[in-house]
Amino acid sequence: MSNVPAELKYAKSHEWVRQESDGTLTVGISDHAQELLGDLVFVETPEEGSSLEAGAACAVVESVKAASDVYAPVSGDVVAVNEQLGDSPELVNSDAYGEGWIFRVKPANTSELDALMDADAYNQHLEAEG
Amino acid sequence: MTTLKQTTLHDAHVAAGARMVDFAGWSMPVHYGSQLEEHHGVRREAGMFDVSHMTVVDVAGSGARDYLRYLLANDVDKLKENGRALYSCMLNEQGGVLDDLITYRREQGYRVVVNAATRDKDLAWMQQVARDMPGAPQVSVQERDDLDMIAVQGPKARELCLPLLPEALRSDVEALSPFRACEWQDWFVARTGYTGEDGFEVVLPKGETRALWDALAAAGVRPTGLGARDTLRLEAGMNLYGTDMDEQVSPLESGLGWTVALAPADRDFMGRAALEKQKAEGVPHRLVGLVLEGRGVLRGHMPVSAGEAGQGETTSGSFSPTLGVAIALARIPAGAGEQVQVEIRGKQVPARVVKPPFVRNGQALVEIH
Numbered sequence: 001m002s003n004v005p006a007e008l009k010y011a012k013s014h015e016w017v018r019q020e021s022d023g024t025l026t027v028g029i030s031d032h033a034q035e036l037l038g039d040l041v042f043v044e045t046p047e048e049g050s051s052l053e054a055g056a057a058c059a060v061v062e063s064v065k066a067a068s069d070v071y072a073p074v075s076g077d078v079v080a081v082n083e084q085l086g087d088s089p090e091l092v093n094s095d096a097y098g099e100g101w102i103f104r105v106k107p108a109n110t111s112e113l114d115a116l117m118d119a120d121a122y123n124q125h126l127e128a129e130g
Numbered sequence: 131m132t133t134l135k136q137t138t139l140h141d142a143h144v145a146a147g148a149r150m151v152d153f154a155g156w157s158m159p160v161h162y163g164s165q166l167e168e169h170h171g172v173r174r175e176a177g178m179f180d181v182s183h184m185t186v187v188d189v190a191g192s193g194a195r196d197y198l199r200y201l202l203a204n205d206v207d208k209l210k211e212n213g214r215a216l217y218s219c220m221l222n223e224q225g226g227v228l229d230d231l232i233t234y235r236r237e238q239g240y241r242v243v244v245n246a247a248t249r250d251k252d253l254a255w256m257q258q259v260a261r262d263m264p265g266a267p268q269v270s271v272q273e274r275d276d277l278d279m280i281a282v283q284g285p286k287a288r289e290l291c292l293p294l295l296p297e298a299l300r301s302d303v304e305a306l307s308p309f310r311a312c313e314w315q316d317w318f319v320a321r322t323g324y325t326g327e328d329g330f331e332v333v334l335p336k337g338e339t340r341a342l343w344d345a346l347a348a349a350g351v352r353p354t355g356l357g358a359r360d361t362l363r364l365e366a367g368m369n370l371y372g373t374d375m376d377e378q379v380s381p382l383e384s385g386l387g388w389t390v391a392l393a394p395a396d397r398d399f400m401g402r403a404a405l406e407k408q409k410a411e412g413v414p415h416r417l418v419g420l421v422l423e424g425r426g427v428l429r430g431h432m433p434v435s436a437g438e439a440g441q442g443e444t445t446s447g448s449f450s451p452t453l454g455v456a457i458a459l460a461r462i463p464a465g466a467g468e469q470v471q472v473e474i475r476g477k478q479v480p481a482r483v484v485k486p487p488f489v490r491n492g493q494a495l496v497e498i499h
Contacts, residue, residue, distance in 0.1 A: 063165075064169075
């Protein structure tokens with residue numbers, strides 16, 4: 001069973017979102033997603049200051065074997081990216097919900113958060129995907 | 131959905147936590163947890179691969195030598211004594227590569243090991259050539275599906291594997307030089323591999339496979355999946371059939387000119403006329419190594435621009451765990467220079483042309499800036 005923290009929100013495409021106290025959202029990929037990909041060797045983060053549109057590809061995570069797009073869970077401006085992933089992409093494998101975060105976004109419209117799943121719904125989604 | 135074939139070791143892979151995938155109709159382990167750790171395990175110590183899905187074919191009969199000299203682009207007459215091994219392509223009449231394979235000379239004839247993905251096509255072709263070739267030599271082509279194969283590779287592979295082999299075979303195996311094989315009953319051990327490291331490929335009766343695998347594991351040889359096998363062979367500059375070459379290209383365009391024996395001139399072989407014609411007209415492409423100089427990961431079939439020399443493409447690519455950069459094999463115009471651009475998701479990224487292999491015996495053979 002993969003780890004699905006209760007306090008986070010999730011997208012169907014396996015991104016997680018954490019609401020920070022300053023109103024920004026931190027985004028990464030779920031433990032399930034990193035496990036499917038295997039050892040990560042490269043992460044292309046979005047550019048700081050760029051504008052994201054919900055549902056659009058905005059980052060790439062590559063394992064030894066495959067490349068996978070990361071989709072923006074909400075629309076907004078990128079306010080920070082995880083520079084550490086440049087040298088240490090494996091942080092996404094070892095700590096998907098902590099040091100393996102990918103970018104932070106200032107949401108344009110917080111109501112978009114309602115379209116995301118809570119932990120229970122994401123667990124059900126994982127089961128349905130088998 | 132068709133049922134995937136399973137090797138003798140299927141249960142052992144599942145018990146070891148392998149992620150099983152469909153490889154050419156076989157359920158095979160792609161990794162047992164971490165492809166990167168398995169890759170480093172082979173470069174630094176020893177790993178083992180279940181390669182029982184590969185096809186062992188015994189070629190015998192009074193016409194076996196004539197047959198193989200016609201069937202293969204390399205010349206089995208280079209095998210001066212029993213136990214020697216020869217790498218070769220098997221070509222169609224147009225000079226396209228049907229498969230790459232290893233042939234061993236034996237007392238009983240020859241043993242050929244071909245790829246799993248091309249098994250049906252290869253066996254049908256080998257039978258057809260035996261039937262139709264000039265002189266109709268007396269030859270039998272027999273698949274050995276009673277045998278399995280385990281590859282044990284890495285700097286510690288030989289010392290860890292040797293004590294686990296049948297007593298009667300040990301002193302012969304210990305004395306093996308690279309690219310030689312020896313055998314006892316249905317055990318056949320060759321000092322060959324597909325990783326760029328020292329080691330053995332052990333062909334053995336199905337009834338013995340699980341015991342050897344478990345003994346190797348107990349001795350510290352790490353089960354290693356097809357994922358690491360692919361990054362290891364890529365670093366070693368070894369072609370993968372179906373990816374780096376196929377029926378549409380000749381060995382001369384695949385970095386395998388050294389395996390084509392045009393001498394002696396009076397040996398006719400399948401595809402010879404086509405290769406001679408291509409050589410006379412000029413081989414349009416060459417297969418080279420690429421080291422990515424910008425950020426990103428190279429994959430197979432990315433467009434490569436070589437300036438005025440024209441366009442090519444990567445044939446296989448990956449992040450190189452040993453070098454820490456992205457590498458690829460690429461088929462590019464013969465006249466390309468040392469610097470090319472690879473298109474990675476719409477962006478042009480510079481790459482340097484190098485001569486494979488990238489890594490041999492744990493050592494980097496290309497400069498990384």
